Amino acid sequence: MKDPLKATTKIGFLGAGQLARMSSLEAFRFGIQVAVFSDRTENEPVQFMTPFSTSGSFESVDDMVAFARKCDVITLENEFISSEVLKKVQQKSGTPIYPSPESFALIENKLIEKQTFENAGIPVTPYKLVTSISDIEAFGETYEWPYLLKSSKGGYDGYGNKTVKNIDEAKEAFTKLGGEAGHDILAEAFVPFSKELAVQVARNETGTVVYPCCETVQKNHICVAVLSPAPIAEGYQKKAQELAVKATEAIDGKGIFAFEFFLTENGEILLNESAPRPHNSGHYTIEGCITSQFENHVRAVLGLPLGSSIMNAPAVAMINLLGTHNRPAKADKMLEALEAENGHLHVYGKVQSKIGRKMAHYTLLGDEIDKTYHQARELTKNIEI
Amino acid sequence: MKDPLKATTKIGFLGAGQLARMSSLEAFRFGIQVAVFSDRTENEPVQFMTPFSTSGSFESVDDMVAFARKCDVITLENEFISSEVLKKVQQKSGTPIYPSPESFALIENKLIEKQTFENAGIPVTPYKLVTSISDIEAFGETYEWPYLLKSSKGGYDGYGNKTVKNIDEAKEAFTKLGGEAGHDILAEAFVPFSKELAVQVARNETGTVVYPCCETVQKNHICVAVLSPAPIAEGYQKKAQELAVKATEAIDGKGIFAFEFFLTENGEILLNESAPRPHNSGHYTIEGCITSQFENHVRAVLGLPLGSSIMNAPAVAMINLLGTHNRPAKADKMLEALEAENGHLHVYGKVQSKIGRKMAHYTLLGDEIDKTYHQARELTKNIEI
Numbered sequence: 001m002k003d004p005l006k007a008t009t010k011i012g013f014l015g016a017g018q019l020a021r022m023s024s025l026e027a028f029r030f031g032i033q034v035a036v037f038s039d040r041t042e043n044e045p046v047q048f049m050t051p052f053s054t055s056g057s058f059e060s061v062d063d064m065v066a067f068a069r070k071c072d073v074i075t076l077e078n079e080f081i082s083s084e085v086l087k088k089v090q091q092k093s094g095t096p097i098y099p100s101p102e103s104f105a106l107i108e109n110k111l112i113e114k115q116t117f118e119n120a121g122i123p124v125t126p127y128k129l130v131t132s133i134s135d136i137e138a139f140g141e142t143y144e145w146p147y148l149l150k151s152s153k154g155g156y157d158g159y160g161n162k163t164v165k166n167i168d169e170a171k172e173a174f175t176k177l178g179g180e181a182g183h184d185i186l187a188e189a190f191v192p193f194s195k196e197l198a199v200q201v202a203r204n205e206t207g208t209v210v211y212p213c214c215e216t217v218q219k220n221h222i223c224v225a226v227l228s229p230a231p232i233a234e235g236y237q238k239k240a241q242e243l244a245v246k247a248t249e250a251i252d253g254k255g256i257f258a259f260e261f262f263l264t265e266n267g268e269i270l271l272n273e274s275a276p277r278p279h280n281s282g283h284y285t286i287e288g289c290i291t292s293q294f295e296n297h298v299r300a301v302l303g304l305p306l307g308s309s310i311m312n313a314p315a316v317a318m319i320n321l322l323g324t325h326n327r328p329a330k331a332d333k334m335l336e337a338l339e340a341e342n343g344h345l346h347v348y349g350k351v352q353s354k355i356g357r358k359m360a361h362y363t364l365l366g367d368e369i370d371k372t373y374h375q376a377r378e379l380t381k382n383i384e385i
Numbered sequence: 386m387k388d389p390l391k392a393t394t395k396i397g398f399l400g401a402g403q404l405a406r407m408s409s410l411e412a413f414r415f416g417i418q419v420a421v422f423s424d425r426t427e428n429e430p431v432q433f434m435t436p437f438s439t440s441g442s443f444e445s446v447d448d449m450v451a452f453a454r455k456c457d458v459i460t461l462e463n464e465f466i467s468s469e470v471l472k473k474v475q476q477k478s479g480t481p482i483y484p485s486p487e488s489f490a491l492i493e494n495k496l497i498e499k500q501t502f503e504n505a506g507i508p509v510t511p512y513k514l515v516t517s518i519s520d521i522e523a524f525g526e527t528y529e530w531p532y533l534l535k536s537s538k539g540g541y542d543g544y545g546n547k548t549v550k551n552i553d554e555a556k557e558a559f560t561k562l563g564g565e566a567g568h569d570i571l572a573e574a575f576v577p578f579s580k581e582l583a584v585q586v587a588r589n590e591t592g593t594v595v596y597p598c599c600e601t602v603q604k605n606h607i608c609v610a611v612l613s614p615a616p617i618a619e620g621y622q623k624k625a626q627e628l629a630v631k632a633t634e635a636i637d638g639k640g641i642f643a644f645e646f647f648l649t650e651n652g653e654i655l656l657n658e659s660a661p662r663p664h665n666s667g668h669y670t671i672e673g674c675i676t677s678q679f680e681n682h683v684r685a686v687l688g689l690p691l692g693s694s695i696m697n698a699p700a701v702a703m704i705n706l707l708g709t710h711n712r713p714a715k716a717d718k719m720l721e722a723l724e725a726e727n728g729h730l731h732v733y734g735k736v737q738s739k740i741g742r743k744m745a746h747y748t749l750l751g752d753e754i755d756k757t758y759h760q761a762r763e764l765t766k767n768i769e770i
Contacts (some may be wrong), residue, residue: 005716007736025410031716031732031745033433048418051436245692290727299723308726326482330388331416334387338684342675351392360416
């Protein structure tokens with residue numbers, strides 16, 4: 001982009017949640033403007049942060065073209081818009097979209113995603129497209145029950161996934177996920193893993209920056225904590241970082257990307273999921289690294305040189321603060337967390353709190369990862385949000 | 386404030402420039418909303434960051450009351466509104482203002498400011514209220530020419546000040562500054578100083594946090610760089626910090642405050658100026674300290690516990706990027722600055738660049754202050770903005 005750092009440069013976000021919100025803060029830091037397109041008319045986190053807020057449908061090319069024409073560059077905060085629609089929006093509006101629709105097309109469908117990364121020589125979890133009852137039965141016999149059935153489109157935080165223990169459960173899930181209606185359903189083997197890992201990569205025409213390999217702690221398929229660097233041998237960290245860079249190159253990614261891996265019990269690293277956007281596993285980088293994933297997101301899509309991902313402390317723990325109540329949003333009992341010397345509270349500005357909803361997060365910098373993680377949990381355990 | 390961290394909490398800024406902008410980013414980080422009152426109808430930096438933007442006169446109580454009623458707390462980013470007006474706004478709207486109008490009343494007038502701090506036992510630069518030609522002549526004879534004439538109200542970045550070398554210049558300046566029209570004019574002796582220092586203090590009902598003592602480098606009365614910690618003996622740093630805390634207590638300050646000192650050639654530390662708001666001398670704290678002056682500004686006015694002011698690196702240099710052109714704002718030739726590993730660029734979102742106008746700043750973290758300052762200057766010397 002010519003002259004990205006003009007005061008009139010407008011970066012447009014498709015989606016208005018916490019990821020766009022935290023990215024917007026970095027856009028503001030560079031003195032540029034933020035516009036936001038949401039499928040809700042009000043109360044989205046970024047809608048309180050800009051006078052340039054538009055509502056419409058993520059399926060309507062026309063809605064998004066009108067929005068994109070007012071922006072200098074468009075970026076994503078979710079995977080809800082199809083690459084076909086994005087392609088048309090880019091073409092009709094003339095406004096570039098990063099990550100590009102072409103990159104996104106290689107990962108939006110879980111089947112294509114697996115094939116893309118396999119073709120690039122990146123080990124993935126064993127999977128198969130299942131189209132019939134005999135397919136789902138055969139997969140269970142080959143890879144053992146239980147295994148996972150996944151809708152090939154959409155799905156995050158455990159939505160669109162089902163763990164199936166036997167053929168009856170598998171049949172039910174297959175139908176629920178739309179298999180009988182013709183949707184592509186993937187069977188995926190359960191991998192006996194010792195850790196779940198994640199790596200963020202920022203990439204554009206100026207270069208590639210890979211973040212440290214962190215561990216994600218999941219509970220009911222929702223990330224509850226991140227530890228960075230992951231408490232594993234350095235060789236594994238490096239391997240995951242290498243695979244993440246390779247994966248970004250495989251899709252010719254421009255933007256910020258996150259890759260989730262399994263470290264298996266026998267020491268393999270398998271790519272599990274990818275995201276073409278800032279990711280919950282990278283929230284710790286706001287204070288934890290010299291340049292946050294959000295700042296590098298903005299730098300990447302503007303075509304600016306990328307910032308360093310070196311950590312600011314030997315150990316960083318991030319705790320997701322999930323809704324503890326169904327009520328108008330407020331954060332209570334967070335004084336200890338705010339008083340802790342190296343602790344940083346981020347609240348997302350969602351108006352309504354719901355039990356289990358991602359409302360905020362807390363990052364603690366320290367010297368040793370186990371200790372820091374323990375302290376972070378202690379400091380946040382009483383928070384009501 | 387009850388439940389400060391509600392998504393619907395609205396912090397209202399009187400003023401919409403870069404100080405309110407950088408404070409707003411921290412308000413957003415805490416998930417709350419920002420409203421802004423400006424005396425300009427458009428193109429103010431914060432007006433691009435919120436849907437809640439109001440224009441009016443800083444002299445109109447009614448304008449500001451209507452604004453304040455929509456906010457939960459009001460704060461300042463400049464000293465352009467009189468404490469009398471602020472008092473009325475607070476009273477009529479029922480919305481608290483921090484720093485309080487009572488605190489501000491003790492420093493808004495340079496004469497009262499000097500007296501307030503002198504009464505608290507804080508050494509200030511020699512001064513006198515001058516009301517006649519014989520007064521200005523006598524001051525020159527007592528303290529030697531040249532000296533400074535200052536309007537007791539308003540004035541920043543060298544505006545409202547005049548250096549006078551002889552009685553003719555003094556007469557002219559006295560008239561220009563409004564002395565003959567009855568405005569209070571202060572004569573202030575030139576202090577032979579070796580360094581200009583600054584200290585920020587955050588304070589509210591939960592406690593007081595004092596920032597490191599930094600050095601400010603001035604050119605034509607405009608701050609061009611800040612070095613932290615100031616390259617002076619630790620005893621002087623501590624003394625300046627003590628005086629800054631004492632000064633904040635003297636005005637019962639709630640919010641963030643900045644105090645500028647002279648370190649004289651014979652080792653005295655004299656208070657020169659104070660500001661009841663985030664200050665240019667504290668921009669380095671964004672990356673340089675665990676908690677920035679802006680975050681503590683927000684914490685202080687919300688009544689939250691204050692964050693640590695410990696530095697994130699042994700040395701931090703901040704360079705003000707003043708407008709190099711008169712043109713629509715854009716930052717050019719900043720690639721080196723962006724590529725530097727520990728460098729951080731902040732652009733203020735002003736739409737129009739003017740030669741000498743504060744458009745942006747650049748912060749570099751390092752190991753040794755002289756080296757870091759030198760590097761920061763090198764990295765920014767080609768920037769056109």
